[in-house]
Amino acid sequence: MSVTLLYIEDDREIGSAVSADLREREYAVRWLESGEGAVEAAAGCQLVILDVMLPGLDGFTVGQRLKRAYPNLPVLMLSARTSIDDKLQGLEFADDYLTKPFHPDELAARIEVLLRRTGAVLSIPLKLKHLMVYEGDNRIIEAASGKEILLTGKQFQIFSYLLRHLGQILTKEQIYEAVWGESYIEGDKTLMVHIRYLREKLELDPAAPEIIETVRGIGYRVRA
Numbered sequence: 001m002s003v004t005l006l007y008i009e010d011d012r013e014i015g016s017a018v019s020a021d022l023r024e025r026e027y028a029v030r031w032l033e034s035g036e037g038a039v040e041a042a043a044g045c046q047l048v049i050l051d052v053m054l055p056g057l058d059g060f061t062v063g064q065r066l067k068r069a070y071p072n073l074p075v076l077m078l079s080a081r082t083s084i085d086d087k088l089q090g091l092e093f094a095d096d097y098l099t100k101p102f103h104p105d106e107l108a109a110r111i112e113v114l115l116r117r118t119g120a121v122l123s124i125p126l127k128l129k130h131l132m133v134y135e136g137d138n139r140i141i142e143a144a145s146g147k148e149i150l151l152t153g154k155q156f157q158i159f160s161y162l163l164r165h166l167g168q169i170l171t172k173e174q175i176y177e178a179v180w181g182e183s184y185i186e187g188d189k190t191l192m193v194h195i196r197y198l199r200e201k202l203e204l205d206p207a208a209p210e211i212i213e214t215v216r217g218i219g220y221r222v223r224a
Contacts, residue, residue, distance in 0.1 A: 040153030
């Protein structure tokens with residue numbers, strides 16, 4: 001399986017050089033020049049390399065959002081900042097912190113260590129009906145065909161949240177506030193629409209769902 005890295009770096013010279021080196025090491029690389037869209041782009045990735053100094057949202061904010069969406073996804077912070085306060089702030093959510101400038105071999109070694117550390121999580125799938133779910137790998141495979149089912153970033157966040165509470169009935173308020181980070185407004189159809197699209201991708205028969213169950217008057221659950 002090809003390992004896909006999400007790389008977020010706004011400096012084009014550095015980004016181009018690092019991306020090229022990682023691809024030579026046979027990684028698939030998704031390179032973003034800002035944190036916008038990072039959560040969506042992280043779907044299906046096995047590791048994130050994240051620069052602290054970014055236009056718009058800073059790396060700390062982006063990293064926290066990524067960890068909230070994908071708790072098992074390792075994040076490697078990059079920064080020219082060398083103060084202990086910056087490192088401690090980054091390590092509140094990141095799995096490793098590398099200061100610039102760095103040698104490409106050191107970055108590659110750090111990546112390999114993080115991937116090995118999460119290897120046990122990546123290799124043990126959760127079987128749900130006809131699906132094999134690799135939670136740490138952010139992948140869902142249809143068992144019979146071996147085909148990967150691709151979800152959007154928001155769909156992954158919803159499904160991951162349900163999986164983290166496997167067998168539990170979750171209210172619409174709980175799911176919405178966990179995924180969107182905002183207070184739920186009664187009557188809002190946003191979550192319902194996303195659940196419908198999720199079922200179209202995950203269920204054998206979306207009209208009679210067996211994976212994402214509706215608990216009338218309360219919310220949803222994924223049965224163990």
